[in-house]
Amino acid sequence: MTSSPAGRSANPSPLASPRPPRHRWKVLAAGVIANAAFSVAFSGIPMTAILMRSGYQLDTQTLGLALGLMGLGIALSELPWGLLTDRWGDRPVLLLGLCGTALALAAMALWASPSPDHIPSFGLLAGGLVLVGLLGGSVNGASGRAVMGWFAEGERGLAMSIRQTAVPLGGAIGAPLLTGLATHAGFAAVYGVLAALCLAAAVFAALWIQEPAHAPASGKAAAPGRAGPSAPGPLRDRQAWRMAAGIGILCAPQFAVLSFGTVFLHDHAHLGLGVAAAVMSAVQLASMALRICSGRWTDRRQNRPAFLRACCQLTLALFAGMAALSWSSHPGASAVSPAMGLVLMVMLGVCGICVSAWHGVAYTQLAGLAGAARAGTALGMANTSVFAVCFLVPLAIPHLLSAQGWGLVWACAAACAGWAMHLFARAGVAGNPGATQGALLNENTGCLPTASSHRP
Numbered sequence: 001m002t003s004s005p006a007g008r009s010a011n012p013s014p015l016a017s018p019r020p021p022r023h024r025w026k027v028l029a030a031g032v033i034a035n036a037a038f039s040v041a042f043s044g045i046p047m048t049a050i051l052m053r054s055g056y057q058l059d060t061q062t063l064g065l066a067l068g069l070m071g072l073g074i075a076l077s078e079l080p081w082g083l084l085t086d087r088w089g090d091r092p093v094l095l096l097g098l099c100g101t102a103l104a105l106a107a108m109a110l111w112a113s114p115s116p117d118h119i120p121s122f123g124l125l126a127g128g129l130v131l132v133g134l135l136g137g138s139v140n141g142a143s144g145r146a147v148m149g150w151f152a153e154g155e156r157g158l159a160m161s162i163r164q165t166a167v168p169l170g171g172a173i174g175a176p177l178l179t180g181l182a183t184h185a186g187f188a189a190v191y192g193v194l195a196a197l198c199l200a201a202a203v204f205a206a207l208w209i210q211e212p213a214h215a216p217a218s219g220k221a222a223a224p225g226r227a228g229p230s231a232p233g234p235l236r237d238r239q240a241w242r243m244a245a246g247i248g249i250l251c252a253p254q255f256a257v258l259s260f261g262t263v264f265l266h267d268h269a270h271l272g273l274g275v276a277a278a279v280m281s282a283v284q285l286a287s288m289a290l291r292i293c294s295g296r297w298t299d300r301r302q303n304r305p306a307f308l309r310a311c312c313q314l315t316l317a318l319f320a321g322m323a324a325l326s327w328s329s330h331p332g333a334s335a336v337s338p339a340m341g342l343v344l345m346v347m348l349g350v351c352g353i354c355v356s357a358w359h360g361v362a363y364t365q366l367a368g369l370a371g372a373a374r375a376g377t378a379l380g381m382a383n384t385s386v387f388a389v390c391f392l393v394p395l396a397i398p399h400l401l402s403a404q405g406w407g408l409v410w411a412c413a414a415a416c417a418g419w420a421m422h423l424f425a426r427a428g429v430a431g432n433p434g435a436t437q438g439a440l441l442n443e444n445t446g447c448l449p450t451a452s453s454h455r456p
Contacts, residue, residue: 030094031163038170038198038201040174042074043174044174052187060401062122064396067259067260071388075386077137078140083377084376091206094138095205097139104135109189111124113187141375143163148372156299157295161364162291164363165292178193240369248382249416256410259390275345283349290354295364305424308358
């Protein structure tokens with residue numbers, strides 16, 4: 001019988017590194033670069049939605065499907081990639097995924113890019129986006145497991161939040177870069193540049209990603225707790241599934257902003273494409289800062305559960321306000337006033353920033369529940385949930401728009417925040433502040449010594 005991923009992790013990896021604890025920052029940097037390179041594609045391509053709609057001659061419903069297909073590919077592949085990461089280690093999974101993603105993007109540049117003389121079929125575009133998602137999904141679980149292995153509990157929240165800044169960093173780069181490339185050089189240049197970025201990230205992964213010298217659960221019995229080697233795996237843990245589902249549901253408002261934010265600002269607030277792209281870049285940059293601050297703050301205060309509950313409440317309130325503003329600005333009218341357009345722009349920016357602050361904290365909480373040896377599987381579960389939502393949100397938005405306009409879109413986003421808060425409470429996260437994290441602090445997952453003993 002084939003040994004389990006957890007069992008394999010008990011033996012020292014042939015790639016285990018004798019390097020000093022400071023090397024963990026290079027591991028983190030490689031993870032950030034890998035996630036950012038893929039995020040430029042994942043977060044940046046939706047920023048070209050207006051140009052994609054005209055370049056590929058898509059209607060709004062088909063555009064929504066196209067924008068969700070990469071998320072579908074990621075959702076289908078995340079859990080298999082997570083299981084492979086726990087079995088093979090981070091480095092081979094990252095190299096396989098990044099190089100494969102680069103090849104898929106290069107193929108799209110050659111055969112799935114519109115030109116003045118040719119518009120490729122929607123099937124080519126759809127197949128390419130799904131394939132990019134299937135291969136690019138490798139970066140999420142693999143880089144997260146590396147962070148859990150190299151960083152101790154006292155600094156994992158900060159490290160995971162820094163890793164999660166790669167997503168808004170990629171979006172901040174992708175919004176102006178891909179919009180400019182699509183406008184002036186076409187989508188072939190868009191896909192070609194994205195392929196080059198993935199290859200560059202693979203180089204850093206090859207150089208810096210290694211297993212820690214003391215791999216998770218390397219011959220040591222874990223202290224009593226949920227993440228010990230004899231505990232049920234995360235796939236059989238209801239609390240882990242509730243936590244993963246809550247993470248995915250709370251991403252729905254964020255994906256609504258990222259996938260259709262430029263369309264909302266252009267079509268409803270009547271702002272120019274350049275202004276809309278700038279707003280989305282600002283959202284991504286501010287989100288980076290908030291993610292780092294939230295990770296550091298929760299590490300110091302040991303209050304990840306309470307922080308997640310507060311994020312759900314704030315998201316619910318902000319998107320409810322956004323819904324009220326959208327309804328009050330009379331959707332369907334020929335134009336909104338310049339003042340209302342400015343208010344909508346600012347409100348969308350605030351909503352997008354606040355709904356993007358919690359990711360590193362939530363991923364750290366879930367990975368801690370599973371234990372470092374099974375972090376790849378746990379993060380794969382969460383990302384399967386996240387990107388299933390990512391696929392469904394762009395599909396649902398056109399139908400909500402047809403029914404009641406943008407007010408209904410943002411009202412549903414607010415409802416998702418309330419649903420996520422309920423799921424977190426059932427997972428024992430939002431309902432009992434500090435309890436879950438306090439238990440995790442007593443677990444020995446076999447990682448490197450604590451941050452206090454090895455400050456760079």
